[in-house]
Amino acid sequence: MQRRTFLTGTVLGAAALASVPALSAGASAATVTVGSLADLQTKINEAKAGDRIVLADGTYTVPSDNPITISGKAGTADAPITIVAQTRGGAVLQGAKSFVLGNSSNITISGFAFRQSTTLEIPANCTGIRLTRNDFRFADVSGLDWVVVRGDNTKIDRNHFHDKTTEGIFVVVDGPGSTAMAQKPHIFKNYFSDHSYAGDNGGEPIRLGVSSRALSSANGVVEYNLFERCNGDPEAVSVKSSGNTIRYNTLRNNRGGIVLRHGNQSTVEANHLLDGTDGVRLYGNDHTVVNNYFGGLSGRALVIGSGTTRDHHSGETTEERRGNDACDRAVIVHNTFVGNARPVSGEERTYAPQDAVVADNLLVGSTGTLVDMKETSGFHWQGNILWGTAANGSIPSGGYRRVDPLLRQESDGVSRLSAGSPAIDAATLGTLILAEDIDGHPRGSARDVGADEYSAQAPLRRPLTVSDVGPNAS
Template sequence: MRRRTFLTGTLLGTAITAVPSLATANAANSARIGAAEAGTVTVGSLAELQKAIDRAVPGDRIVLADGTYTVPSAGISVSGRNGTTSAPITIVAQSRGGAVLQGERSFVLANSSNIVISGFALRQRTTLEIPASCPRIRLTRNDLNFADVTGLDWVVVRGDDAKIDRNHFHDKTTQGIFLVVDGPGSTAMAQRLTVLRNHFSDHSYGGENGGEPIRLGVSARALSSANAVVEYNLFERCDGDPETVSVKSSDNTVRYNTVRDSRGGIVLRHGNRTTVAGNHLLGGGEGVRLYGNDHLVVNNYFGALTGRALVVGSGTTRDHHAGETTDERRGNDACDRAVIAHNTFVGNTRTLSGESRTYEPSDVVVADNILVSGSGTLVDLPQGSGFLWQGNILWGAAADGTLPNAGYRRVDPKLRLDTDGVHRLSADSPAIDTATLTSPAVTEDLDGHARAGARDVGADEYSTAAPVRRPLTTADVGPNAA
């Protein structure tokens, strides 16, 4: 199908000021027809951009020339535009970061779907929202550095099947969150969000709450399933909140991320059935904190954290439930039936700890982990009911702490420090082939190597092969990532 032809101001001006020869005109017409069939148009002003968006059909690619643009207060409207999953409508900067959008707002989305917004430097003063009426919106390869306004959340997602990938969110000193995920109404969650290969850096707000890089939900939405996947993201110097990834919804996956030199950690603050797998938490403050039920924490590496590496949380209530008051829902839900397995803890100030609220955690499995530290106490966890300890290895000058009489052995795991800062098993480690847990299945390790046959204790399955996954660096994430 032949696409419509968009005339930019530059082409129109050329047509008025020059009368080409017949051959030149035919060549120009052929070029324009080819461009129309390909669905690509380059525009050089916001007025032209708006006209192109208003006419866009599935498969069109609208390119904004590099430059700095002051967006009118109404924003750039993307309303009633619908691509398809195989032929989205793409709005893209000519070069990554080359088109700078400044002003009150940038793109304003409504009643649209399958839209890609790519490559812009966004410098706006209000929230960029993906509303519930806009499913399958993708924000990719953008540089986000909004005005440093107190309380401003930068991107808020309410639409289903959004993808936020390869962006850089950076430099905020005031209260406010880089990326918020909510949903329609007051209790539902946006479904199936993907947050992939983003770089979150330099949030220096000094308060105690409201400065997270990512918040998945809010207390009123805690029991709603989101099925979000947050993976392969790098968090650096994210000090605006004790929670770097704050999960306040159910049925999410947080995996393969690196949190480096940051105050906050991965906190399952509200909700149930979330998996935290294959993350590197390095040289910062907090590690992982658990509330709610039926979580899986597996294959994570905790290195040189100055706060609490892993907290099995107690609660002001046993379980959150429908019909709670607002104050009840804001309280902590005791951690029940979590599985904490195949993690490695090295050199943390506080390795495994608990809390002292009314309701203690219960029926938690702590299995096949390696805990190593040269000082302090490895386990400072009040013994809730029904805990199962098995197959763990403890080592170092740190005291064992509040462990049962079984479920661990004190033996040198013979870890070697690799050039990427991760301690892995040596060939003669007693952790090799000695894991005890049979369910749930753990089919690979922290590095992405298969766990076949008898599994090894800790996050690393011994291998002479190079890791498939390592701690992420800036080359792995952000606008120029693969």
């Protein structure tokens, strides 16, 4: 696939820039264009809610001892203070640092090309910060995490993070102190590409939490992002906190997958995982995995993980917390697996996964084994459909039937149900409330097996492409 370079993107006129929301009665806002870092700093210092400061195109070297400082500035939710490049990617910020934020709220930073050599941090004393339509390609420094979020209500959207060959993470969400999480981070419509670090840890595009924060809920949402050639880690989205939602993303040609590595009560919904190595791995308790499509993965599509401990708890040592928490009470329903090397598999550790519901999934394969679980306890299998010359494996006889689901592969590479498929209206799990399928079509009261609900209508959601994400996305 041809890669776009956003530095030569469309020039923005005033009409192309997102309009500033209306201010409350009696307020005023200003738009001003500046051509130097000194003038930019002056206008930031003077800025009020609703103001827009435009930095003229050019390459700016930010002094390490004099970064662009945003301190004690407050926009509002409806009228943020916006600092924007004249054209998307046209204002290039190089040097050790760019923006340094502190004690500020409702600030939007948009359209810059970041080329710095140290971390861009959103500290815990900042709320409502938004990074949008930027191009991130920091210096290729080993161990450098590019964007670290500790403040609540942060939005990171329509950016391109790309080209790293060394250890380090594109986006880290942490929080204040050592155990809390930043609340309600929203990461959406970004393009993550070309991370080629060859190590086994520390090269994720997104890490949502860390071991010490695993039991804290972040209520984060990671959605509508595209990941391509993200090979710096076996985890493209690494979740190490609780209460998060990972949905509507496309992972294509990556080594890494979506991994609920630590934490509880997260949802993995309606993602496309295509032509890479790994898919989804689960550890921790009470997760939901629903409506996902796994296609052409050469490694393990879905792993229901075992543990070195039954459950993580607040009294653990640091070393104990790093261990794997066995996957308990997962609900794994309405997923489709087509042409994967190992569709559903387990692991062998001291504590087996237990009490999972694995129902109404569709598994099709021509080689290997469709279900290769190791020791489990209290699993409930029902309503699954298996097909192809691959062996059934360890799925119990009452948990599936073998029947041709009559799949048809469409132009986007996804195999969907044909009219007359025995999967139509054949779902059996009555306790699940599910409004839509992976395509955005309504499920109705009689649901189909797998991620796709048969429809003659065109999908409302398809696998994402580069035109759907990044600085020029709608």
